[in-house]
Amino acid sequence: MQDAVRIEGVSKTFVTRSGQVHALADVSLTVGEGEFVSLIGPSGCGKSTLMRLVADLEQPTAGTVEVFGKTARKARVDQDYGIAFQQAGLLPWRTVAANIALPLEIHGVGRRERRSRVAELAEMVGLSDFADHHPDQLSGGMQQRVAIARALAERPRLLLMDEPFGALDEMTRERMQSELARITAETGAAVVFVTHSIPEAVFLSDRVVVMSPRPGRITSVITTGIGRDTARDEALRESPAFFEKVTEVRAALHGAPVRSPALEGR
Amino acid sequence: MSPTTERAARVAAPVLVGVLGLAVWQLLVSVLGVSEYLLPSPSEIWAELGENSQAIREAAWITGGNALAGLVFGAVLGVVLAALAGWARWFDGMLAPVVASVAVVPIVALAPVLNSMYGADSEYGRRAIAALAAFVPVFVNTLRGLRQTTPLHRDLMSTYAASGWQTFRALTLPSAAPYVLTGIRVATSLAVISALVAEYFGGPRGGLGSFISTSAATSAYARAWAYVAAAILLGLGAYLVTVLLERLVQHRLPTGNPR
Numbered sequence: 001m002q003d004a005v006r007i008e009g010v011s012k013t014f015v016t017r018s019g020q021v022h023a024l025a026d027v028s029l030t031v032g033e034g035e036f037v038s039l040i041g042p043s044g045c046g047k048s049t050l051m052r053l054v055a056d057l058e059q060p061t062a063g064t065v066e067v068f069g070k071t072a073r074k075a076r077v078d079q080d081y082g083i084a085f086q087q088a089g090l091l092p093w094r095t096v097a098a099n100i101a102l103p104l105e106i107h108g109v110g111r112r113e114r115r116s117r118v119a120e121l122a123e124m125v126g127l128s129d130f131a132d133h134h135p136d137q138l139s140g141g142m143q144q145r146v147a148i149a150r151a152l153a154e155r156p157r158l159l160l161m162d163e164p165f166g167a168l169d170e171m172t173r174e175r176m177q178s179e180l181a182r183i184t185a186e187t188g189a190a191v192v193f194v195t196h197s198i199p200e201a202v203f204l205s206d207r208v209v210v211m212s213p214r215p216g217r218i219t220s221v222i223t224t225g226i227g228r229d230t231a232r233d234e235a236l237r238e239s240p241a242f243f244e245k246v247t248e249v250r251a252a253l254h255g256a257p258v259r260s261p262a263l264e265g266r
Numbered sequence: 267m268s269p270t271t272e273r274a275a276r277v278a279a280p281v282l283v284g285v286l287g288l289a290v291w292q293l294l295v296s297v298l299g300v301s302e303y304l305l306p307s308p309s310e311i312w313a314e315l316g317e318n319s320q321a322i323r324e325a326a327w328i329t330g331g332n333a334l335a336g337l338v339f340g341a342v343l344g345v346v347l348a349a350l351a352g353w354a355r356w357f358d359g360m361l362a363p364v365v366a367s368v369a370v371v372p373i374v375a376l377a378p379v380l381n382s383m384y385g386a387d388s389e390y391g392r393r394a395i396a397a398l399a400a401f402v403p404v405f406v407n408t409l410r411g412l413r414q415t416t417p418l419h420r421d422l423m424s425t426y427a428a429s430g431w432q433t434f435r436a437l438t439l440p441s442a443a444p445y446v447l448t449g450i451r452v453a454t455s456l457a458v459i460s461a462l463v464a465e466y467f468g469g470p471r472g473g474l475g476s477f478i479s480t481s482a483a484t485s486a487y488a489r490a491w492a493y494v495a496a497a498i499l500l501g502l503g504a505y506l507v508t509v510l511l512e513r514l515v516q517h518r519l520p521t522g523n524p525r
């Protein structure tokens with residue numbers, strides 16, 4: 001079995017007009033095949049930067065990033081990952097179907113194959129009835145589903161997601177979490193998932209990576225112990241094991257244990 | 267007001283204003299006795315329009331043809347050069363002063379030069395002037411449109427390992443389309459005006475502009491006004507066509523892209 005992502009001794013320094021920003025300092029992290037890993041931490045701790053290094057949208061100042069044993073660049077060219085951001089980033093002049101089809105079009109997938117793949121993906125994210133709508137006719141949650149479908153178009157074995165549910169209301173957010181859990185279970189893809197929300201990270205992940213800023217680094221890694229075969233549903237959100245892990249992540253984030261876990265549930 | 271009465275009112279109001287204006291004009295001339303020499307009455311102009319309808323139509327055809335030729339050439343040149351300028355900064359830097367100078371050249375200054383350059387029996391001078399006038403707004407708007415892509419969309423295209431051409435086709439060009447159309451809408455009016463005005467300064471006889479000036483020169487004021495009326499109709503018609511075109515395309519580009 002081959003690791004999806006291997007990050008070793010990575011540092012990233014941005015040179016700006018007002019001086020240097022040490023976004024990441026000596027970060028190492030491995031994401032196994034099919035593993036769901038969340039990155040959590042305060043704003044500015046380098047979560048997005050770390051994800052963008054994996055996506056080959058930024059180059060490390062030091063250290064190496066490997067994706068499925070290749071350089072990040074090779075993996076990007078080979079379309080080994082799919083990506084989704086906090087903003088859906090749909091092209092407003094394209095319909096839902098055409099937005100999902102965009103990566104397929106760019107990679108020269110034939111019309112007929114494209115159509116059946118798009119239908120399949122729209123079905124997967126529950127938007128079959130909206131295939132001919134334009135993005136401005138959709139709610140924020142629906143737009144984000146389109147973005148996820150688009151990220152899955154090339155059947156990537158790795159999904160990179162940067163706060164994809166960050167702009168959604170709490171209700172929609174929880175529904176989207178369950179759907180994402182179902183989709184990743186169906187596709188078996190590894191996921192690197194950036195989030196601000198502790199319950200979200202625990203609910204979805206095999207491991208939660210806690211980061212801290214100035215300079216950005218990993219301070220702890222918490223294994224949730226919630227297996228891939230555990231249903232991501234309301235029962236899980238109510239379970240003591242879930243609360244316990246939420247408390248543990250919170251303690252790691254704040255650097256101190258929290259006493260009353262029962263009150264800290266959500 | 268219900269939507270339908272509102273729409274009816276929107277159409278009726280300017281029509282009413284126009285009819286009232288014409289009535290007042292006619293009254294001024296026939297009742298108050300303003301000299302026909304100064305101001306021909308609408309009915310006279312209408313009569314001239316009827317008598318010369320054949321000549322007016324031919325003249326409008328010539329002027330409209332020159333404007334269209336100039337518009338097409340100027341717009342294509344504007345889009346192509348803007349695409350090059352958007353692609354390479356150094357080209358933009360080279361082009362910017364040229365475009366700025368073209369933008370401030372007055373038609374009246376250039377028309378005599380170009381008209382004599384191409385010779386007295388050629389329409390090319392007029393077309394060149396219309397093309398120059400159309401070029402500037404198309405170039406400026408297209409270039410602005412080509413810079414409307416967001417970092418997020420550019421990142422996305424780069425995660426697809428899309429080539430420069432693919433990114434241009436799928437992202438840059440569609441984001442620019444509404445801006446190109448705005449440029450063309452502005453350019454249309456300018457092309458018609460320029461083609462018309464260029465006819466005052468040499469070149470072959472024919473065209474609305476040259477008939478306006480010859481009619482006025484022979485004191486046939488009512489006829490001159492009839493040609494002016496035809497020029498207004500030509501300009502309005504061209505403008506309406508481009509507005510419709512813009513609507514049509516923008517309907518297919520629902521949000522006019524960038525936020």
Ligand SMILES: Nc1ncnc2c1ncn2[C@@H]1O[C@H](COP(=O)(O)OP(=O)(O)O)[C@@H](O)[C@H]1O
Pocket residue numbers: 014015016021022023041042043044045046047048049050216
């Ligand atoms: N392109 C950039 N240029 C300069 N500084 C940057 C750039 N991208 C990120 N940074 C800086 O790097 C740090 C980490 O940013 P980021 O990875 O976006 O954090 P997070 O996603 O955890 O909020 C911040 O201090 C941010 O200002």
Ligand SMILES: [Mg+2]
Pocket residue numbers: 047048049162
């Ligand atoms: Mg971020």
